[in-house]
Amino acid sequence: MHIKDWKIVLVGCLIILLSPLFGQKSDDNATARAEIKGTPRIIHYTRKDFSGDPQIWAMCQDNDGIMYFGNNDGTLIFDGARWQTVSLPNNSSVRSLLHTTDGHVYAGGFNEFGRIERDEYGHYSYHSLIDQLSPEDRNLENIWAIHEVQNHIVFRSLSRLVAISNNKAFTIPSTGFYHSAVINDKLYLVNGEGVKTLDLQTLSFESLVAPSQFNQETIVAMVEGTAENQVILFTRSGASYTIDHGSKNIHFFKSYFTGNSNNQILSAIKSSAGHYYLGTLSSQIMVLDEHGDPVPLTESFMELQDNTVLNLSESSEGNIWALLNNGIDCINISSPISVLFENASVFDAMIRGGKIYAATNQGVFVSQRIVQNPHFASMEFRKIPGLEGQAWSLLSLHGQILCSHNDGLFVIDDNNILKIEGLAGVWKVIPIRGKDNHYFVCTYTGIHMLRFENGKFELLYRVDGFNESSRDIIQSDEENTFWVCHGYKGVFKLQFDRNFERVVGLEHFREKGLPSPFSINVFRWNDHIVFTTNQGVYTFNETSNQFDPMTELNERFGTDVNVRKLLQYEDKTWFVQDDEAGFFQRDSKKLEKGLFLELKGTFNRSMESILPINTSNVLIGTTTGLYAYDLSFQQHADTKKTLITEVNYQDNGERTKRSLKGSSEQIPHSASDLRFEFSAPKLKDQTQVQYSHMLEGIDEDWSDWSVDPFKNYSQLFPGKYTFKVKARSMIGETTSESSYHFTIAPIWYMTRWAIGAYVLMILLIMIGSRKLVKKKIVVEKEKTREEEKKKRTVLELELDQMRLEREKERIERDKKILEEDVIFKSKELANYTMLLVKKRELLTDLREDLKELKEVAKNERSRNMLRNLIRKIGVNLNDEEHIHVFEANFERVHDDFFQELKTYFPDLTSKELRLCALVKMNLTNKEIAPILNISLRGVETARYRLRKRLSLDHEENMVEFLEKLSP
Template identity: 50%
Template sequence: MRFKFMLLLLVLLLSNTFYNLNAQTDSLFIKGIPRVIHYTKKDFQGSTQFWTVCQDEEGVLYFGNNDGALVFDGQIWHKVSLPNNSSIRSLKVSSRGIVYAGGFNELGVIKKDSFGKYFYESLLNLIPIEDRNFENIWQIHEAQGHMVFRSFKMLIAIANNTAKTLPANRSYTFSISFDNKLFVQDEEGIKSLDLRSLSFTHLFNQDQFNGEELITLIPGVALDEVLAITKQGSFYRINLNNRSTTLWQKLLTEKSNDLVTCAIRSSSGSIYIGTLRSKVISLDANGYRISTGATFSGLQDNTVHNLFESSEGNIWAVLNNGIDCIDVKSPVSLLFEDASIYDVLPYKNKIYIATNQGVFVSTPVSGKTVLTKERFVNLNSLRGQAWSLQKFEDQLLCSHDKGIFVISDKGVSKLPGVQGIWKIIPIKGETNQYLACSYHGLFLLSYDSKAGFKVVHKIEGFDESCRDILQSEAPGVFWVCHGYKGVFKIKIDAALKRIVGVEHFKDQNGLPSPFNINVTRWNDEIVFTTNAGIYTYDAAKNKFLLHHFLTSLFGKELNVRRLFQYSDKTWFAHDNEVGYFKTNEEKPELQKDLFLQLKGSFNPSMECIVPLNQKNILVGTTTGLYAFDLSYNASARNAKTMITSASFKEDQSENTSMLDIATTHVTKLPHKSNNIIFHFSTPAFQNKLNVQYSYWLEGADNKWSDWSEASFREYNLLSAGSYIFHVKSRSLLGEKGTEAIYRFEILPAWYQSSWAIAFYIIIGGATIFFTILLVKRRIRREKEKTLREEREKRRVLELEIERMKLAGEKEKILKDKEQLEEDVIYKSKELVNYTTLLVKKRELLIEMQDQLKELKDAVKNESSRQSVRELLKKINGNLQNEEHIKVFEANFERVHHDFFTKLKANFPDLTQKELQLCAFVRMNLTNKEIASILNLSVRGIETARYRLRKRLGMSHEEDMSAFLEKLHSTPDGFGEFAELSV
């Protein structure tokens, strides 16, 4: 009973341990520092000292600085100057979307005309002349239907094109609009102002804030309170109902020489404080946990003049020297930089990173943690190239260029006996047995609860690199993929000592090539990713077959280098991009947009993708480690793609004509318009860097262009016609901008206009009419002439036909004659071939005669001898028959009649036998063949040839066959030899 209880307790403890581990990972949310985007004078080409910022409904940002206003549409900076060239100290966008600006003795609105050009329109004419010396406008508010401009000297309220001024007793030092109420601070304290009656209501005395100057009021922690923040860094809780104030906390020490310059509460509830010397200080929603760490240390200047939260959730800091955008809402943050990341592993409340510089470990993490590079420490004994981090037997193992290391709370220890290890894999079906995959083969690794891990021995018989390895279902069978050598299928013996079988696959058995093949397991299938699709292995056919689902999903153009499943998602590295798709969807879509900004920065075939849970994923690159928040919904925001300007040049003119981009009608352009340029932007994107555009000119282009970061498109030499320009956008966070269009028409030249075409039709019609008349008259004349000529031609033709008939008959006779001659020659050649076959038969008969003579002597029986004699007699009679010689001579003369004619003409004394011999020599027959035909001995033929040489007057060295061939080919006989013979 006790044993059962202890067993149950142990199971519960283990289950609780596993639950805690899973719960820790599931609840863990790692975030790095937000990216800080710097904008410098090189970007905006203006004064570097900024004072204020606002944003209109389209997402366009307006910055006030010493040069006036700088308007940023996400791509281009536009400068707007005031009439007196003063600086702009205040900006405000009203509820109607109007941008108000205030400078030194100047106030008005910033507008954009229909051509996309920003300009300033002064409202100074609404103010009485005697009140126009109000100096700098420091703040602008909207309250009670008025726009209120505050300077130290006075308040100016404008509504319905009417201005009211309210001078200060001494100085208005602060003002703010809150819940449609306007609060103003002067030397007496804080008051509320009724703009309809221009009457003040005193709320708080100055001593309630210890004489400190207010910077802003923000919503408090409680529902019925407001937080007042002073320049000296004090936080006061204000109850507007009972008008009480309580000092809550001091942000700056009494002796601090720093000052608070601005403060905002963001939409997430966090409080951001701008300072004179300490950049930006952040507080949580409750106002606690003040952080001045690395989060905002990257600002390019210490003095923050103002803070602003844009509609996308970015925090913009306008500085004494430049502008910074703090991308706090980005789903991407940087955890670790300046190293190439190969693996990441959360282990015992810490994050371990394997890099090209060694292994780094973080300080303890839990819940929602912000990690920065400063929170990581490099383990000294693991410096150098670390490849992977794995947890086995509740121990952390590091596969390193130097070997295998065990990492524990006590330190780092190295396992002796190995070098250059990629990773470690467990062996299925074996307890506490592992394979260490090295640069040159496999090592057996075993574990003992007392002794720990130990390298047992090298598994002999395979020395290839084993970085990419996967065990199959068959016992002891592993797949090993080599980046350059193809795929190996190896089998390890039961004793785990040596390789007993190796199959090597290159570009045979169905694989497209031996390069860039990786093996992985997906949906319980072993799949092989290649440069031309994804394959599975059919053992029965010993062939690699295309995996149709995965290949149709990814295509064959790009390599899928990494593929693994986590929860309901399949993660992948697709060439230079990473992403995921829902595993069980019937028609899944590749989700890559969120990760596009890391494109091209991964370690090929060693991409580091580590999901912590359903929402949080870590991605390692060659530049560092990034955290991604998958709960980010890029499509939640409606970003508008805008055509910010359009222009054209006419013919060769250097002057640029701007086009109306606000019109919805078709813009008509002159015929000689060329160099048409469109500029576009998407200012409402959260990620304003690396915005990409795709465009299509309907009427000229066949399809949308590839995505590009170019924010303009130029068209040259367009022909006359109607066009529609389309442009859409996306950011590298997956945000997508709406499509913008612009319609225009290039008018035809004057000679292509409607009236010109009508004139052409009239002239053409008249020309055709008179032409028809002339042609008809000409036709009548020509017809009469043709009839006369036709009669004459008919007579000539009849004579010609008669002549042609005669010529045809003659030609037919000649052709028949030639055909007959060809038939005679062809048949003669057939007879020659037949005679040659008879010669072969005579040789056979002679051979049979010789054999029968031998047989006659060998046969003892008289009757058999008599039979042999009769056979010999028949064969001899056949041999003595010279009928084939006559047939041969007759046919030879018919085939080579010119030869005998020339031979007899040049050598008339030749006998018939000598003529026969010349014919045989002419046919290149050997002495043996001639002897067989003539039934003579070879010696007799040689003697006859010798005599024939003398009769022909040939020297001993001359070839008789060549001599006779020359005789046959000489047109006029063989005169020179005829003279010799004479």
């Protein structure tokens, strides 16, 4: 589906108060009101969309909102997402279509008429009714119109009328009726004899007017007039006449073409809103007001894809459908959205003097004066010369407009443009509270002072002490204090001197309670200065000198997205949150964003333009243009239904459809690629319908919105499921959800029959098992006796085994005690030897002391006694008996260890064996030395030699090695 670029649109009464900007008073205090209208948006459907002949003759719409179009291939059926084609049996063109009050759709072609029906699987088919006529009456040629009137369905051809009532058909001879219409349940017919009515109860004709009364012109349309019993006739040449059905008087009404025009009227309808739409041969569509007067339109009003409009129809949603010689166009007359300007990116907008001004990236544009008109009016914009380039903002002051521009500051006074010298790169101009006629000029690199005096603006000086960008600035409640937010550097609090000539106090906040210094904006809301960030809204706490969360706003917006715009107007607060625009009422926490969905992602970041006009209308500027919104547009989800149009799946290599009417359809377990197709034809705006769905039993929540009108599931487990789907349009329309209940059948071995077979088999097995058990009990009793005998024998053997085990445990326990005793005796022997060694050391020391005493003794007797003592001590020292006792007992205690050593190391000497035993006992070198009667150095040397004899590495522990050799 190809969607044409939006044109200027707002249908309905978009009333705006002519004031400069946000309620600022204009110089003349004007309070005049005007209506902004625009051309509707148009959706083009081409041959590529419906894959058929593009010449479209007729249209109707059923109760579900599904559209039917007659073309040269048959009937095109459009459910809002997909196109289907139903051909007539003779493949003729479908020239007429009708949806009746009982829900049937009738189609008429060449020598053919019948019904188009939809089966339970969503498939459309044609059922001919031509057989209800006798063979001689079947030569009808083209059925040009179908009507429902007086409980009859009437098919009109040039040769005859066919009426069906209570499933019975009859024909009425025709004298060339080339046009017909039903108005107030009366059937009007036109032929060469004039305009007549037909009473189907009596089958009688009544003449209303003769051809001479409308100048023998060809009637192409008859519609209801503005007065009771009034009918308006439109002729092919462009004239119109009114007929009073009661008095049968006819009057010339109006002519819509000039005398030498080659244009023609081909069709006409009266809309539910009371407007008249004329389809022409070469000038597309003409629009008439309720009085039949043409509404002045520009040449680009409609921009249909073809100039020839064969027929017109209005859908139940209020859209006008143009059936063209080359395609189909849907004209969204009732859209609440109007694109007023779309040639540039809009950063600011204002209304002054009955005109709309737009500051854009290409300069400043101004509209023509808004024309008071209850229908459609052009809103053409032109660029103001001299203001080309990036314009940031507009401000109305003292009857003039100040334009803040990339090239400086400009004054717009009517058509005159004056640049205020000395400035470049200006963001905005703001008034200073408490200093009349003085204004701050906020630039890329600081702030300047501007004054209005003697009817003109004068730049006074640059404010000293602050050189940062001041795009986002607001005056605080503190005297001479302003807040400035920088997109990357955080927040500045500026304190100015009395005359605002310099900054005398500056506080720079990069955090102080704020989540970061980035993406901070400042606004005034409910008399509070609030700061919006990426993680919520904050206010400044003067007491703690830091920023605190703003609970009241955070409860509405949350803290996970950035609110980049806050603007209060009367009872609404407008905002831009996470690239979505919306508003909330003063006493409500609900965010109204649905109407503005298609603007998502199109805002100028931190330069969003929102201009409330009144409580019902607002202008919004984006990167794609300037939009007007009618907030009074009402959504009625309960009257709009999402349709599930088809359910199919893949099974055994084929696509199989399921019924859409069953309460709970069963789908085989072998099915794969289960596909649900859906649409929402009742939505007024079909430009980009979005769907959300959920499969109960699988999904925990609704899916994200998507434009795909289908959902596939590759494989589902057996069980019960409910598929739900809902839709919305990009103007916030929503539909009620639709659901489809189905069951995935279990695998054959989990079916009811299989389960019943399982139960029967189990019962048979239980009966058979019972018999077998009884038989086996007898056998088992005998076996039990034999087993008891064997068990007693085994028990006795086990008892013997247990006794042997206990005996073995006792032996092991005794062995362990003996080993511990050996270790104890070894320790005791070593201690005994140590005592002997200490005794020898004591005797040696005593002998040396006696020798010294003998030298100093003064008489011989004393010396002799000392000699005897020295000699006795020497005899005891020379006694080696204790060594032999130690060696004998030591070898007896460690006999097993010595045997193990000799097995692996047969070359070891007796001294080396003793040294191994002493090392194994974990004695130190100092303790070993006296036992072996060698020096400490000798022990170290002996141990070194022993390591080499044992082939031990330097890192290997000798004690651990000898422990491993213990038997």
